[in-house]
Amino acid sequence: MEKCFTEPKPTFFNLPPEKQENILAAAVAEFAEQGYQRASVNSIVRRLGIAKGSLYQYFDNKEALFLHVFDQFTRKVKQQVKKSVAESQGHDFFLLTREALLAGIDFIVEYPEFFQIYLKVLFEQDVPRREELVARVRLFSLEYFGPLCELAKEQGMLRQDLSCRLVVFLLDATLDRFLQAYAQPYLDGGLGLAGMSRERLHAEIDTVITVLRNGLQP
Template identity: 45%
Template structure:
């Protein structure tokens, strides 16, 4: 990120035009991945000339990095506001709300989530490691702070290894979002085709499962404790 990948010319553009270009580029990169994305498609979709693109950005990589910057801004704002809104609740409620916010985010910005998945799984993305660390650190910090709260308030049993819990939460929630966003990904729950209410219900169910497993025995039975076979 040393030198800006975007030229001043682009920032002088009328906002409407700027957004048209960003939208077109985002659609292309999220859809096809970095290498497969076609700049010809971007200029066609945004109605500008090929040469103009190179007046706005240094090169293909520059466009991609700029998109990433924009995306990170949106994500950071969303994450902060969720964290703020659920400040008072217990850990598991916070997790459930966070999951709901995630689903909501995907519904609202499917392309941003697509871009994230591309960076996560396409090893040939430029600066992948660097970009990934920026994003994944968000999630890791978020879960770490939640777990810390849970431990200090006694909402999570004290005898579990903290890092394993964070790994587990991250795995389950991220997977849930992937299952919602990607077709044919999830065989068990069919979340990609499910109605919003069902997605929400499955999310609650999953968090409830985590609560039963992670909360101390005394507190876990909020909804009634079951008996072994």
């Protein structure tokens, strides 16, 4: 049985919480700006003003530090999903989709660096356990929309000739791109989502949802 290097060393948890948070913040900032490969341990300790040896007393290596950061990210996602689900009881399928999109926007606003890290992981390679990490996040989407979609189909809210897999794919594609465009302005093809007022943004979202509704309903 090999050692796994996934978790911080015990010394990390002995640190006063404020210091733990500082370290996490510095690592998050570095990984968000540089991605995994280009992120530099030297740069992280420089940000923190601590010695490199110290950091290696908290984490076995760069990979363990990164995995810890990503763990915190998925924790936040889980939280947000739970909150969103709780708040939107009783909505129909497309209103739920709308809520999911809004929740995504909120997440980006609140944790822009985590979202940057996620985007980098999506398209970088040689990120340790990339597929597992990506899957871990996407699962939220699949697990959320999958059953909802089955239900919606039974209730006749979706065209019967559309497979649920395709519906989920289309929803996921649209929502994901919307969020990516929001976070990376050069992806939005002149739509200007990033600089938009909250009201205009909501209006655009409503239009998108309407298009989806018309496209997917019987």
